[in-house]
Each structure stands twice: as structure tokens, then as C-alpha cells.
Amino acid sequence: SPSCGDDKKRRVCYYYDPGISTVDYGEGHVMVPHRVTMAHNLVAAYGMLGDMRRLRTAPATAAELADFHDEGYLALLQDLTPDGCGGDDGGHLREEGGGRGVDNPVFDRLWDYCLRYSGGSLAAARTLGSGTADIAINWSGGMHHACRGGARGFCYVNDIVLAIRELLAHFRRVLYVDIDVHHGDGVQAAFEASNRVMTVSFHQHGGGFFPGSGAVADVGKKGPGRYCALNVPVSVGIGDEEYHRLFEPIMARVMEVFQPEAVVLQCGADSLAGDRLGELNLTTRGHAQCVSFIRSFNLPLLLLGGGGYTINHVASCWCNETAVAIGKEIPNDIPKHGFDVFYKNQEYKLHYKLETKHLHRNRNTANSIDGIRMAAMENLSKLKL
Template identity: 40%
Template sequence: MNGKEVIYIYNETLCSECDRNPRIAGRATQVHELIRAYGLLDKMTVHPSRPAYDEEINTFHSSSYIDFLKEINSSSDLEVHEDEAEQFGLNYDCPLVERLYDFVKAIAGSSISGAEAIVGGKAKVAINWFGGWHHAQRDQADGYCYVNDIVLAIHKLRQKYKKILYIDLDAHHGDGVENAFAFSPSVLTFSLHKYEPCFYPGTGNVKDVGYGQGRYYSVNIPLADGLRDFLFSYVFDSVMLKIWKTFNPEVIVVQCGADGLSGDPTNAFNLTLQGFAKCVKTILSWNLPTMFLGGGGYNHPNVARCWTYLTSLIVEQEIKSSIPDHEYFMDYGPDFELDILPGCRKDNNSKESLDSIIQCVSDNLDYIG
């Protein structure tokens, strides 16, 4: 991909706001600094983000949720709002934080900025590792996600494109995005995720296919513990080929949550950089306008490794395996290498079980072809 066609969403305010998310505190800066250390910022256009406008956030999120976020934004005593906050999901996974609406506007605006650039013809590919918060629902925060920037970006893309493909590589089901477009034949959502008892959010069965005119436009690949690169790539390529033939998208949005990597505290899958890279290479081969977003991932050095490597693939710049010296260098020990090795754990998925899921999905996609 020509570097002039690729934009990288960034400014200091966005990065510092993203760092305030208590569940990934400091991660945004660590990712950005590794990308900078490898010299990749020179291979693409750094595109400043802007805060989202109220009316843009309101294209998905309810007025009552937005009004509450605005009400508490300047509060000096968040504890007095805790009872009301619970009805908006602002507890446990999504605790109240200071200036919460400023944070929401920054995250929402980052992905909207990328979508605007694509719609306006200023970029072929937009990278926004600060976005990708796929669990937030219309009227509540959920799963560490205070705003669904993905849905807001897709609404912006719909100003120009009639057929949008959303791909979710996170270890968790992309429930918020799927729910937002479950009735729409204009947006096909595709999520590969761990689906087992007691694993959040507990949705995303292969039989969950959407509703009404959107029936069969929700595609789910439920997976078991320990997934490795080979079967990850196998199921991805098999389903993507069918989606390409039946849906024929005009633009793609990809959530690259890195919590499926080996060594992540989520302990879901056993993937390496090469598993994600194979998917991204397939997507890039289609040569369509594309947004790449971040998402989950709680081993911060590994997330930085993953998104830096994917950035290098997008701008077609080879990078060395040795981590370059920079502020966070010591976090990459003991080997100080870019690569991530798989762990010694069993893959509870089998080709036979996945073939059954692929066949089911293929049969469903025939209805839209």
C-alpha cells in the first residue's frame, strides 16, 4: 500500500485521553511509541483527530446516555452519581472516571475522523489503534467500552457506501456492533471469537444471524479455547471467500483486538503475530477502502508488537525483529524481540468442528448471494 494512501489517526490529546481508560491505562502511548521507534510514522500521513460532535454520537447512542455523560463531565464528586450511573452500565467493567464525556468525544472522534477521510477521498486506508470499542450499546457502556466508535464510523461511511463489511478479530464477540446493524442488509458483521460458558459476553452463536431484512447479514464463528494460527487463518479465509462472493463489499472496517494473542491475560487463544498478519494480508489484497481499528488486548507490550507489525504490513515496510531502543524498551524483555511465540497449550478446536461451522455459515450466506 502506497504510504500516501494511508493515514494514521493521532494527536497528543487523543493519546492522553485513551490512556485514561482504567482498564488499559497507558497502553495507547506504549503502542504509539513503538510505531514511532520503528520509523513507521514517516511511511504514512499522520492525520489529526477531532472530538466528535454531540449529534454524531447521537446517531447511535441514546440522548439519555449522552445527557448523563455531559451532566457528570465536570462533576467534582463522582460518588454522588453512582446510583444513576449503574443504569447506564457505568460500574465494574466501566467505572466512572473524571471528564468522561471528554474521553468519549475523543475516542468517538478518532474513528469518525478516519471515516471522514475515506469518504472524502483523502485516504484509501485509515489506521486508528485508539478505536475499536465494540461492546458499547446504544444506551450503556459495557465491557470496558464507553462509546461504540465503530458504529459511529460506519454511520459516517454510509454517507457514501451502500455495502459495508465489518470484521471483528477480537477474542470477544463484537456484540455492540452486531446489535446496532442486526436489522440492516447494508452492513455485514463478521466476528470470530471464543464462545464458551462464562466467557464474556456470552453471545455470538453461529445461529445468531440477524433479524428482518438483516437476516443472514450477521456472521458468527464461535471458537473454543487455545485457537492457533493455522485454524484461525483457515476459518477466516474460508468464510471471507464466501462473503466476498455473496456480499461484495465496497468498504471494510476491521477491529484488530489483540487479546487472542498468546500471553494475554484473557487466556482465550494461542495466536501469534502471523495469525493476525495472514488475515490483514487477505484484507489488503482486496484493494478496497479500509479502516483498521484497535480493540482488546491487556498484555501491553504484546499489543504494541501486534499493531506495530500490522502497521508495517499496511505501509509495506519491512521492520527488524529486534525491538529498537526507546522509552518502553525494557518492557519487551527478556528477549527484546518483536515476535510472539505460541504457548504450550492444547487447541480445543478441530478442523472437523470448524468445517461444520463453515458449512453452516456458507449455507446462510447463500440466502444473500
């Protein structure tokens, strides 16, 4: 039975499109695609590119996005320009529900950005489907909030839904696991009616934290997909030990009851301590333990990025998780490379340490953790395939 990962090698295929490196959500926005370039340069500096297969990434096509998204929405997205032409909402896309928000600005080359990050996730899914790799990685993907007909929470196109739909052509059942600090609402909604996709999200919940959905009682709509959505809400300040008192037993049970043939793990790095939006206290080791635990089940595995707003932490996290995927030990000292100045605040260590004053006070208790785990296990016991 799988425990804490293993040293066995996997065939890893890594997708990185340099076209995303200059994408800019605009001044004051917290989403910085360039952090994926930082992660990539760190992966390169650690000498890991030679340990993975790298296939050429082609941007997705509009037709590929239309496999999930509404054609009218795609036409709008394609036509939008930052100066307000093309029917946009004065520089921002309307939030689902009608509000005007700053979350989804219209910026230069937005459409191209969507095609590139989605192209990476689709290519990764196809490689897994072909059986020529065990693990495929696209750190620029993981945009879990995008809806069929609209942008939401920094996400415009839902590359995860597209990738899962591609995997469904090759695998009977696909498991989606989301360790981003936010609820993976867009992916859950897309597959709520299906019993071939199970979605599991761990997220900060309560106190008005975005998006507000994903209570433990949320198990999906009535019908064949009921109980194929599992939500594990936690409170501010959870650390590695308590997080894994939920993650490992719950995921082990999910594997038993759902028996997936492939797994997609969204590795949003905003669940790390010191994030600009998230308020949890995970370390890079605790976060990576989720990757090695899922990896230990030896199923075709798609690793995606997602949120993550303290950019040096995000790059460190995804670089380390690339090493976990390969099954390689890498030193804690950040190698000298073009971007090493970004890591000054963390004393040039891959596994950064924060002073207590920069952590959030833990609002979880042993009892609250046990209660959530039991509620989640209870939901899982109702899953009949």
C-alpha cells in the same frame, strides 16, 4: 483472486490523539489505554510515521455521538464524575440489564476520552469517504460493545457504529470484520436491521466467556438484515493454522456474496496468545495475516483497535499491523526507544514467543473447525441482496 496480501503500497492515513495516553480506568482494571501510546511510540521508533499521512485529530462532538447514542445517556456520561455526583452508580455505570459491574468504571476525564477515541474513528471514516486514503488507522477505537443507551464491556461510546454510519454516506455496502476475542455484539445489534452493513465476528465462545452471544446460528433478526450478521465462534486454544482455515475461506466468500464497497476491521489484540482475558493461541503473525488478507481485496479499509490486555503484546501487534498496512518490512528487533523496557519479557522481539506452558490447550478439533466453517458457509449461501 486475493491470496496472502501483496507488496503494493497503499495511501495510509494514521490517527493518534496523545490525549488518551494518561487515561486510567482505575487500579486493578485490565483496560489500559496507554498501550495505544506504546504502539504509537513503537511505530515512531520503527520510522513509520513518515510513511503515513497524519491529519490533526479533533475530538468528536456530543452532536456527532448523538448520531447513534441516546441523548439521555450522553447527558449522563457527560455529567459523570468519579466522586459519585451526576447520577452515576456509586462509581460505576450500570450495566445494560441492571447489574452493577466493575467493567465500566467512572474515571477522571471519561467524557473527554470518549470524544477523543470516537473523534479518531470518525475522522478516519471521513478520510476514506473522501477517497484521499486507501487505509485509515485509529488504534484507540474499536469499542464494539457500547450500546445506544449504555456502557458495556469497557466500552462507553461505540465509535465503530459512528464510523460505519459515516461510511454509509459514501459507500453502498460496508463490511465489518471483528477479530477481537469477544463477540462484536454492539455493532451487530446496531445494524441488524440493515442489508447495507454486514457484520462478521470471530470470537471465543462457550464456558461462560463474555458476552456469551454470537453462536453460529445467530444470523440476525428476521427482516432485510437477516444473514447480514455472521458469527464464527471458536473454542479455547485455537492457533494460527486452524484460525485461518476459518478466516480465509469465510472472508473470501463474504466478499463474493456481499460485495462491500468499504471494510472496517476491528483488530482487538485479545485474540493473541498470552492475553490476560482471551484464551486463544494466535501469534502476532497469525493476527496480522487477517489484516493482510483483508487488505488484499483493495477496498477502502478502516483499521481499528479494540481489546488486548497484555500490553506489550498489544503494542507489538498493532505496530506490526501498521507496517502491514503501509506494506513495509520491519525488523524483528525492537528499536531502542523510551518504552523499550516494556518489551523485556519478549526479549525485545516484535514477534514474541511463548513457552508451551503459557499457551492454552487447544479445544478445537479438525472436525469442529470443519463444522463451524460449513455452518458459516451455509449461512452465507442464504444471503440474498
